Amino acid sequence: MLDASISYYRYAFLGCEFLTWVWYSVSTSSIKTILKKGDSLEIGKKIVLERKINASIEKITIKGKDADLEEGMISLKKGAVVKEINLLYKSGEKEWFFTITGENFNLSNIKTPDIGFIETKNDVEKFAIEKIFLFNVIYSLIDDLYKNFIKIRVSDKWKPVVSDIRKWIKT
Amino acid sequence: MGLLSSTVSINRYYVEGKIEEHILGIVKKGLIKYSFKETGETLSDKMSGWTSFNNHFKPDFEGSSFVLGDYFVFSLRIDKKSVSSKIIKKYLYFETLKRLEESGQKYLPVNEKKLIKEHVMSVLLLRVPATPNIYDVVWNYEKSIICFFSNNKSANEEFETLFQRSFNKHLIKIFPYSEAVILSGLSDQERDALSPISLTNFME
Numbered sequence: 325m326l327d328a329s330i331s332y333y334r335y336a337f338l339g340c341e342f343l344t345w346v347w348y349s350v351s352t353s354s355i356k357t358i359l360k361k362g363d364s365l366e367i368g369k370k371i372v373l374e375r376k377i378n379a380s381i382e383k384i385t386i387k388g389k390d391a392d393l394e395e396g397m398i399s400l401k402k403g404a405v406v407k408e409i410n411l412l413y414k415s416g417e418k419e420w421f422f423t424i425t426g427e428n429f430n431l432s433n434i435k436t437p438d439i440g441f442i443e444t445k446n447d448v449e450k451f452a453i454e455k456i457f458l459f460n461v462i463y464s465l466i467d468d469l470y471k472n473f474i475k476i477r478v479s480d481k482w483k484p485v486v487s488d489i490r491k492w493i494k495t
Numbered sequence: 496m497g498l499l500s501s502t503v504s505i506n507r508y509y510v511e512g513k514i515e516e517h518i519l520g521i522v523k524k525g526l527i528k529y530s531f532k533e534t535g536e537t538l539s540d541k542m543s544g545w546t547s548f549n550n551h552f553k554p555d556f557e558g559s560s561f562v563l564g565d566y567f568v569f570s571l572r573i574d575k576k577s578v579s580s581k582i583i584k585k586y587l588y589f590e591t592l593k594r595l596e597e598s599g600q601k602y603l604p605v606n607e608k609k610l611i612k613e614h615v616m617s618v619l620l621l622r623v624p625a626t627p628n629i630y631d632v633v634w635n636y637e638k639s640i641i642c643f644f645s646n647n648k649s650a651n652e653e654f655e656t657l658f659q660r661s662f663n664k665h666l667i668k669i670f671p672y673s674e675a676v677i678l679s680g681l682s683d684q685e686r687d688a689l690s691p692i693s694l695t696n697f698m699e
Contacts, residue, residue, distance in 0.1 A: 331672040337694045339671035344697065364644070403698045428670045430646045432504040442499070447551050451565055455498055456633055459505065459642065471679045478688035482695075491696055 332428070336344065339369075339426030342473050347371070347396075349491045350399035358472050360415070368410030368421055371396050375404035383407075400493045413465055418486075422462055497644055498548070500567070507669040508655075509677050510639040514664065518636055523556050525661035530554040531572040538617050539576075542625065543653050545661070548666040551629045557690055567634040570630040571643075571654050574625035578616070586615045609669040630654065641666065 349355040349422050355365050373384045373396055384399045410423040418437040436458035476482055501593050514521055530546030531554055535541040546554040548568045561569045590611050594603060655666050667673050675681060675689060
């Protein structure tokens with residue numbers, strides 16, 4: 325494996341392409357072929373896009389529940405990529421919110437389904453295990469999505485996908 | 496923000512190289528050796544060490560108290576002292592004035608100014624209590640994956656350094672490239688195809 329400090333910057337664009345692909349896959353419902361039956365993934369409350377214009381960087385942030393993503397699409401049309409996205413994952417009655425950053429895959433604003441309140445000291449371990457399980461659900465999802473993405477990305481299948489993403493951006 | 500908080504941030508790491516034998520003993524030894532030590536008054540502006548997940552102010556790693564199912568769960572405690580620049584400026588002014596009066600000089604040499612600043616900082620740091628910051632750590636030892644509950648850059652750097660020192664294992668942060676190489680199950684052919692890859696232009 326390449327040195328981490330080199331590969332981090334050299335391949336940071338892969339994370340942003342991945343998030344752009346996730347947005348496209350959610351919008352076109354093609355994400356359903358990757359998710360477990362009955363599960364769903366939606367764009368959450370925030371998207372950050374970035375576009376390089378010569379030496380400067382243009383950053384567009386769209387925030388808010390049910391926000392209009394049109395500004396984001398315009399930004400994509402101009403050549404921006406998704407830097408950060410908030411996602412809502414639903415499985416059965418349960419909901420997870422989280423924000424993922426493309427460059428480093430840091431997760432923030434993670435909200436898992438409610439597990440009630442800790443009432444006694446003995447509850448702490450039980451709650452911790454439950455929470456770990458709920459965080460693992462998010463990581464399983466990310467790992468599955470990324471595995472699908474990267475296998476396409478390094479193959480001949482990427483060209484037709486790029487063509488489809490271009491059509492989606494145009495419409 | 497910790498494991499049980501309502502909203503959390505997580506940075507994920509891969510532990511390079513398996514601890515094949517006596518993992519419980521090795522981890523316990525590392526946690527105890529580098530556990531947080533209460534030192535009372537100290538000149539240092541930062542102190543760090545491992546502490547118990549369920550008792551941040553009294554580390555106890557005896558038995559298997561840090562084992563929860565398939566995970567090692569413990570916390571990193573970083574105590575930091577900070578003194579406002581305005582307070583430093585005030586004390587520096589009075590200390591400089593005092594030295595000038597004592598020496599009868601109009602100006603102090605650069606070297607003496609530096610010594611005065613060091614003296615002021617050490618006096619102030621002794622007086623200021625350190626603020627404790629707790630960051631939870633969840634280590635899936637079967638999968639060699641660690642979740643560190645913070646995206647704070649300096650906390651992550653402190654975690655990486657202390658982890659290496661405690662367990663003699665290097666951590667690899669999971670980011671787009673390392674996720675592809677370590678966690679995505681790419682074949683040798685796919686890995687070769689990954690190396691020369693370059694940015695996609697989604698514009699025609």
